[in-house]
Amino acid sequence: MTNLLKSSVAALALVTVASAAAADGKVVVYHWFEYMPQELVDKFTADTGIEVVMDTYDSNEAMLASLKAGGMGTYDVSVPGDYMVKIMASAGMLDTIAEGELANKGSISAEWADPSFDPGRQHSVPYQWGSTSFAVNRDVFVGDINNTDILFNPPAELQGKINVLDSQGEVMAMAALHMGIPQCTSDRDQLKALNAMLLSAKESWVSFNSDTAKEVLVSGDAAAGMIYDGFSAKARAEGANVEYAFPTQGYIAWMDNVVLLKDAPNRENALKFMDFLLVPENAAQLTNWTQYASGVEGVAPLLDEALRTLPEANPQNGAGQAVFIEACSEEVQAVYDTIWTNLKK
Amino acid sequence: MRRSKYDIKSLPGFFGITILCLFILYAPLVVVTVYSLNDSNSITNWEGVSLRWYVDVFSGHESQKFKIAAWNSFTIAIIAATVATTIATLAATAMVRGGKFKLRTVSFGLISLPLMVPEIVLAVATLIFFNSVGFTRGYATILIAHIAFCIPFAYLPISARMQGIDDSYEQAAQDLYATKRQAFTRILLPMMIPGIISGYLLAFIVSLDDFIITNFVKGAGVETLPTAIFGSVKQGIKPNIMAISTMLLGVSVILVTISYFVSKTDNKK
Amino acid sequence: MAGGAASGGSASTDTYKEARNWLLLPAWVYLGVFVLIPVIMMLVYSFLTKEFRGGVVWEFSTAAYDQFFFDRGLFGDEPAKIEWTYITIFWRSIWQAAAATLLALAIGFPTAYFIATRPERARPMWVFLITIPYWVNLLIRTVSMKFMLRDTGPLNDVLIGIGLINDPISIINTNFAVQLGLFYSYLPFMVLPIYASVERYNFSLSEAAADLYASKWVTLRRILLPAVKPGVIAGCILVFVPSMGSFLAPDLLGGAKNFMIGSLIEEQFKGNAGNWPFGAAASMVLLSMVLIILMIFARQQAKAEKEVS
Numbered sequence: 001m002t003n004l005l006k007s008s009v010a011a012l013a014l015v016t017v018a019s020a021a022a023a024d025g026k027v028v029v030y031h032w033f034e035y036m037p038q039e040l041v042d043k044f045t046a047d048t049g050i051e052v053v054m055d056t057y058d059s060n061e062a063m064l065a066s067l068k069a070g071g072m073g074t075y076d077v078s079v080p081g082d083y084m085v086k087i088m089a090s091a092g093m094l095d096t097i098a099e100g101e102l103a104n105k106g107s108i109s110a111e112w113a114d115p116s117f118d119p120g121r122q123h124s125v126p127y128q129w130g131s132t133s134f135a136v137n138r139d140v141f142v143g144d145i146n147n148t149d150i151l152f153n154p155p156a157e158l159q160g161k162i163n164v165l166d167s168q169g170e171v172m173a174m175a176a177l178h179m180g181i182p183q184c185t186s187d188r189d190q191l192k193a194l195n196a197m198l199l200s201a202k203e204s205w206v207s208f209n210s211d212t213a214k215e216v217l218v219s220g221d222a223a224a225g226m227i228y229d230g231f232s233a234k235a236r237a238e239g240a241n242v243e244y245a246f247p248t249q250g251y252i253a254w255m256d257n258v259v260l261l262k263d264a265p266n267r268e269n270a271l272k273f274m275d276f277l278l279v280p281e282n283a284a285q286l287t288n289w290t291q292y293a294s295g296v297e298g299v300a301p302l303l304d305e306a307l308r309t310l311p312e313a314n315p316q317n318g319a320g321q322a323v324f325i326e327a328c329s330e331e332v333q334a335v336y337d338t339i340w341t342n343l344k345k
Numbered sequence: 346m347r348r349s350k351y352d353i354k355s356l357p358g359f360f361g362i363t364i365l366c367l368f369i370l371y372a373p374l375v376v377v378t379v380y381s382l383n384d385s386n387s388i389t390n391w392e393g394v395s396l397r398w399y400v401d402v403f404s405g406h407e408s409q410k411f412k413i414a415a416w417n418s419f420t421i422a423i424i425a426a427t428v429a430t431t432i433a434t435l436a437a438t439a440m441v442r443g444g445k446f447k448l449r450t451v452s453f454g455l456i457s458l459p460l461m462v463p464e465i466v467l468a469v470a471t472l473i474f475f476n477s478v479g480f481t482r483g484y485a486t487i488l489i490a491h492i493a494f495c496i497p498f499a500y501l502p503i504s505a506r507m508q509g510i511d512d513s514y515e516q517a518a519q520d521l522y523a524t525k526r527q528a529f530t531r532i533l534l535p536m537m538i539p540g541i542i543s544g545y546l547l548a549f550i551v552s553l554d555d556f557i558i559t560n561f562v563k564g565a566g567v568e569t570l571p572t573a574i575f576g577s578v579k580q581g582i583k584p585n586i587m588a589i590s591t592m593l594l595g596v597s598v599i600l601v602t603i604s605y606f607v608s609k610t611d612n613k614k
Numbered sequence: 615m616a617g618g619a620a621s622g623g624s625a626s627t628d629t630y631k632e633a634r635n636w637l638l639l640p641a642w643v644y645l646g647v648f649v650l651i652p653v654i655m656m657l658v659y660s661f662l663t664k665e666f667r668g669g670v671v672w673e674f675s676t677a678a679y680d681q682f683f684f685d686r687g688l689f690g691d692e693p694a695k696i697e698w699t700y701i702t703i704f705w706r707s708i709w710q711a712a713a714a715t716l717l718a719l720a721i722g723f724p725t726a727y728f729i730a731t732r733p734e735r736a737r738p739m740w741v742f743l744i745t746i747p748y749w750v751n752l753l754i755r756t757v758s759m760k761f762m763l764r765d766t767g768p769l770n771d772v773l774i775g776i777g778l779i780n781d782p783i784s785i786i787n788t789n790f791a792v793q794l795g796l797f798y799s800y801l802p803f804m805v806l807p808i809y810a811s812v813e814r815y816n817f818s819l820s821e822a823a824a825d826l827y828a829s830k831w832v833t834l835r836r837i838l839l840p841a842v843k844p845g846v847i848a849g850c851i852l853v854f855v856p857s858m859g860s861f862l863a864p865d866l867l868g869g870a871k872n873f874m875i876g877s878l879i880e881e882q883f884k885g886n887a888g889n890w891p892f893g894a895a896a897s898m899v900l901l902s903m904v905l906i907i908l909m910i911f912a913r914q915q916a917k918a919e920k921e922v923s
Contacts, residue, residue, distance in 0.1 A: 033576025038409075056568070056576045058560075065469070065883050066561065074482070087667055166870050188689060195641045195688060207787055207869030212757070221764060221786065331668045337889070338688055343697045344873045359872050362724040366805075369721075369798065370747045377750065378769070432640045439637035444628025450912050454905065456641060459649050460852070461904040462656075462739035463859035465880045466897040469890075470652035477655075496641065501848040502807040508844045509814040512627040525630060539737075543806040546741070547852075550748040550802065572750050590750045597742075597749045606674045 019294035023121065026051040026256070027269040030071070030078035031064060032256075037130075037289040042278050051267045060084040067093060073263040076270035083169065083327040084253045085124050086117040094123040096261045101271055104278035112295040117324060118216065125274050125293025128287065129255035130168055131312070131322055135232040135242040145245040148178035150203040159204040163216050166208040168340045169224065170252060171198075173325045177250040179277040184328035184336075191332075195339045202343060217242055227253070229312035230292050244296055244312045252321030369420065374594060386526050411589060414573040418553055421569065429495035430503075433544055434537070436496075437504040439528070455544035457501075459494040460571040468495065468561035475562060486562045487569065491552045498551050506540025507533075509536035530563035653901075660894035666890035678895035700878070702894065707875040710789065710864070714796035718853045721797075723846065724802035729805075730812035741809065745802050748827075756795055756866050758837055763867070773869075787869035795863030797852075803852035812838075817833035847911065855904055871919020875900055 023221045025048075031096060033056040041052050057063040062083050067078070072093065087118060089092050106120065112126045136145045141157045149155075151174065154162060164171055175198055181190045201217070206222055214231040216222040216242045227235070232244045245251075258277060264270050276282055277296075286303035287294040307313070315322075328336055402408055436456060442450065459467060471490050472482075480486060514536070523531070534541075556571040563572065569574045575588055586605040630637065660678050662670040685697035729740040747755065762769050763785045770782040785791050818839055839846075861876035870877070875896070882893030 033573070055563075056572070058576050061450075061888075064559070064888075065668055072483075091667065166865070168918060192688060196688070202871070205871070208871060209866075209869070212760075212866070219761075219764060323869065333666070335689060338690075341878075344877075345702055356724070356727065357726040359728045362721055363728040366721050366725040366801070367743065370744070370801065372748060373755050373762060373798075374747055376758040376761055377754060418716055418765060426746075432644060435637045436641035437872050439634045440631055442629045443633045443637070443733050445633035446634065450639060450909070452642070453912060454908070455650065457851075457908065458645060458653065461901055461908070462653055463876055463897055465859075465881055466656055466894070467649070467652070467894075469883050470656045473654040474648070487809055489648055489733055493645060496645060498803075500847075501852055502810045505807050505844040505848045506810040506814055509811055509841065512629055515629050518721070519629075525633065529630065536814075540810040543741070543810045546745050547803065547806055550745060554748065555750050556753075557911065558669070571751055571753070575753060586754060590754045593749045594710075594746065597746045 006236055022060045025049050026053055027266050027273050028074065028076045028224065028259075029273070030075040031056055032079060033058065033301075035079065035256075035290065036286065040285055040289070041284060043282070043285075044273065047276065048269075048272055050272065052273075063084050064088070066262075072261065073265065075261055076264040076266050077120045077258050077260055077273060079256050079258055082117045082253075082324045084113070085257050085259055086131065086327050088259065089118065089123055093262055095267070096122050097260055097271070097274075100276055102278070103276045107278045107296050107309075108278060109282075109295050109297045113254070115324070117327075120255070123255035124259040125278055127256040127258050127277065128292040129253065129292055130229045130292040131251055131253050131293055132228050133245050133247065133251040134216060134226045135244050136224040136233065137217065137220075138241045139143060139245050145243060146316070147245075148247045148248050149267055150245065150247075150251045151226065152197060154204050154224070158224050160206055161221075161223035162205045163207050163209055163213060163222035164205055165213060165226045166210045168336065169325045171343075172340070173323070174226065175201075175250050177247070177252075177320070177323070180249065183323070183326040184332045186329070186332050191335055191339070195342060198343050208344070214238075215256060229310075230290070233291065233310055235332070245315050246315040246317060246319035248320045249286065251322055253322035253324055254272060255324070290334065351542050374590075377587050377595070378591045381584055383584050383587075384502035398584045399592070400583045402588045402592065410568060411570070411573055414570045415589075415593075416569040417484065417487075418570040421484070421491055422549050422552040425488060425491035425495050426499070430499040430541060431549045432492075432546045433499035433503055434495050434541060435497045437500055437507050437534070441504055441507040442533075442596045457497045460497040462555040464494075464555075468558040472561045473557065482562055484567050487547075487567065489560050490558050490562050492556065492557065494555070495552055499548040502543035502547060503537065503540045504538055506543070510536050519545060521613045618711050626731075626901065628730060651742065655892045657898060660891050662891050662899050664889045664891045666888065668883070668890060672888050675891070682895050682899065703873050703878055704900070706872060707858050710792055710796060710874070711854050713789075713793045714800070714857045715850050715854045717797040718801055718804040719846070719850065722801055722821060722849060723808055726805045726845075726849075727812050727898035730809050730815075731817075737813070741806070744805050748802060751827055752799060752862060755798070756862055759798060760786060760866055763794075786867065787871075792864045792868040795867040795904070796857045796860060797861055798858065800856055802847035803856075807848035808842065810847040811842040811848075813858075813882040836883070847915075850922055851911075859900065860902070863899035 013138055027050050029052060029262055031054055041054075045051060054156060055075065057066060058128060060083075063078055063085065064084065066093075067075070068087075085094075099297075102125070105125070108121065110125060114120055114131070118124045136150060136158070139153060140161070140271075141150075143155065150158065151164065159343060172194075174196055176185070179190075179194060181187070181194065185191065207216070209216060212223055213227045214235045216224055217227070217235045218238045227244075229244060232242060237243050258274050260267070260270055260274070277286070280296055280298035280302065283294045283296035284299045287299060288302075288304050288307065291310075293313065361573075381398055382396065383398075433456075435495075436452070440452060440456075443449075459460050462470075471486075471493075475482060475486050503586065513534050518532050518564070519525070519526045554571060555569075556575055560572050560575075562567070570589075576590070577583070577586060659670050661674055661676065663673040663675040663677065681697075682700055683697055683700070684694040686692050686694055692710060701722045725744070729744070732740060741871050761767055762847075764770070765784055765786070767786075769785070770779075774782065785794075813918040817836060823832075823837055859876045859879075859881060861874050864870065864874045865877060866873075873881070878922050879900075880894045882889045882896070
């Protein structure tokens with residue numbers, strides 16, 4: 001009798017614990033749409049028993065606006081870009097990951113373990129990274145394309161056929177690289193020159209389009225355009241005879257990162273999610289799907305062959321440095337805003 | 346014949362313009378349909394006919410999300426249009442048949458307010474409001490916001506219609522001892538039907554297509570069709586979106602055909 | 615007693631005067647809580663200090679309006695001049711919206727009229743025919759339109775094919791493309807109200823006029839148009855106002871080389887600028903302009919009603 005009682009109590013306890021564990025097993029992810037394959041999400045749930053609830057945004061800034069207008073406390077993690085991580089950190093929106101909380105932290109590639117936007121990786125882990133530069137249609141122009149002159153001081157064949165991204169961050173960063181001045185400089189003469197250069201360059205541009213950056217190259221509406229590396233490869237796959245440029249003046253690197261948000265309702269599960277993405281096998285599955293690059297060590301041998309040999313992933317010798325977009329200080333940002341409005345008025 | 350020369354019902358060129366109008370409206374849809382059958386990943390290069398995108402919509406990895414998003418969009422649109430049209434009809438009755446009163450112009454201003462405020466502003470303002478009240482964002486917040494901006498869209502056709510209806514019918518009914526309520530429901534309302542339907546349709550479309558406001562006030566995990574499509578476009582426009590759009594078109598064509606036959610039998614009575 | 619029957623229907627009566635307040639109550643409550651209060655909160659925001667990169671700091675400041683109306687140079691420290699930038703942007707949006715409205719009126723009025731004069735059974739079908747395209751998401755339709763208007767697109771192919779032109783005409787990325795896009799976006803908003811208005815029109819009045827040997831066009835002008843004016847005005851408002859704040863058509867079809875009001879404000883809330891008070895201030899200016907226009911219309915209508923009675 002006593003034995004029966006003991007075992008039934010034990011069974012009851014076990015069931016209670018098990019259901020309690022399943023009851024709080026969810027993680028709320030704020031993510032870009034279609035940036036994570038369903039198979040990977042399912043794998044995470046199968047491995048850990050945690051349910052993934054995903055909400056989506058379509059730009060870094062939209063995510064920031066949404067969180068600022070009251071989204072804090074509802075999401076566990078989100079996936080901002082490089083400069084946005086820094087912005088969120090200074091706004092106190094990110095939670096700190098203590099030493100040892102992330103079991104797989106050591107898998108982060110050495111080159112991405114201590115980036116300028118999150119020293120020591122206290123708030124984030126790498127998700128995917130790539131570059132932003134521009135692509136030129138080789139049917140229209142056959143000269144040297146590894147120079148930012150293509151965008152800002154274009155040859156005759158390309159004038160009036162250039163698309164730039166409709167994004168202040170990317171355009172200003174590229175412009176700064178072109179002029180050889182520091183990003184977010186507060187030097188007045190440099191800023192004035194930047195303003196003037198952009199206004200005169202605009203006359204050769206046909207449009208500011210981010211969403212259709214790939215389409216305009218494929219359809220021929222533009223013969224050259226700023227574009228992300230992944231999209232450039234896709235444009236070529238769709239038949240556009242485009243070549244991706246690595247200007248000597250430098251070009252832009254971007255990195256999307258998974259960050260732990262402050263007041264995360266399921267902090268434990270959030271950390272497990274981040275850990276999951278740092279396992280080389282999972283990172284490789286992600287990378288093969290998104291076709292960008294991973295920040296995790298040990299992924300290379302697991303990648304698809306085609307991905308490894310993409311020209312977009314292999315800059316030529318003499319290419320300039322890839323730099324992240326910097327978030328400017330308030331005073332400089334105000335000037336940048338004025339310049340951008342001048343450009344678009 | 347004298348009739349055709351003075352028959353105002355058939356004005357020259359109006360038929361032609363109507364056809365032109367329909368052509369302009371439908372031409373891009375033809376493009377959408379044609380490209381939904383495109384065999385390649387691109388929306389600009391043609392690579393042969395294929396039904397694979399339709400298969401993808403139902404079984405591809407994003408299919409579940411799109412299905413739920415479509416369900417959300419349609420249910421929200423139906424509920425929002427219904428509530429908005431009801432509120433708008435009542436309001437129009439008061440404004441058009443309520444005589445002159447001091448707050449009339451102000452009322453009109455309030456009713457058209459959602460229309461005049463830029464969507465982005467209404468979006469952020471509504472979000473801030475919900476948060477300060479502590480309303481958790483989700484399906485309900487989307488619905489509430491949609492009803493609000495649907496009201497002016499429903500109101501304007503209804504009010505325009507009502508203004509064109511002579512009130513002598515209702516006066517006559519009351520002379521015959523009908524109560525105000527009977528005059529309203531038995532006389533005015535039936536004559537209002539085309540206006541109410543116009544208002545309902547407008548509200549429905551507006552709700553179905555809304556992106557900006559929905560994007561800001563939706564909660565985690567809740568997508569509507571526009572937010573799902575917009576988000577998907579950020580990763581490059583793929584023909585599966587074209588397939589979804591074509592299917593939506595198909596659904597509405599079927600609905601129209603059904604309603605046409607329904608109205609045919611109705612008139613036989 | 616009935617008043618104004620000769621003009622085709624009275625504009626306003628007071629049949630339900632007693633129930634008036636109850637009838638208006640749902641609209642007042644709903645809109646008051648979910649629209650008016652948020653808009654007032656926005657007004658308050660326009661007088662606050664901006665928090666860097668979005669949000670507000672609860673300190674009173676007129677900096678937002680200052681930025682809107684005064685130009686203080688690239689670094690904000692030159693003597694104040696009138697800021698023409700935003701006025702230019704507003705003017706451009708108004709002009710585009712007006713062009714789109716006229717286009718919608720030119721095509722929408724005959725279409726609505728035609729539908730309203732079809733046999734009664736056929737009308738719902740025509741109305742649905744007009745609204746079906748709007749079941750397809752606006753972004754998709756705009757992208758399709760972009761595809762059609764391209765230099766290498768079907769429209770140019772057809773025009774060259776039938777020999778009207780020799781070289782492709784560049785429509786895409788021009789103002790005309792934007793107007794076309796806006797017109798396309800909001801066409802049913804013009805057609806449906808006019809349809810509702812015309813449908814109610816008592817055509818026997820026109821027949822009476824015909825009996826008196828009035829020509830079609832005279833009848834149209836003198837009798838029909840005044841009677842369907844409410845519908846036309848409703849349609850124009852429903853096209854003009856959203857067109858002013860729109861940015862999808864301008865961005866995709868116009869190449870986004872110039873800010874429209876909508877994109878300017880969106881940039882404040884979702885772009886790098888993150889200047890919420892300024893976005894709120896610009897919205898308030900937009901709102902005031904629209905309110906003024908509407909009040910002028912309302913006053914004109916009130917005057918017209920007085921003339922009738």
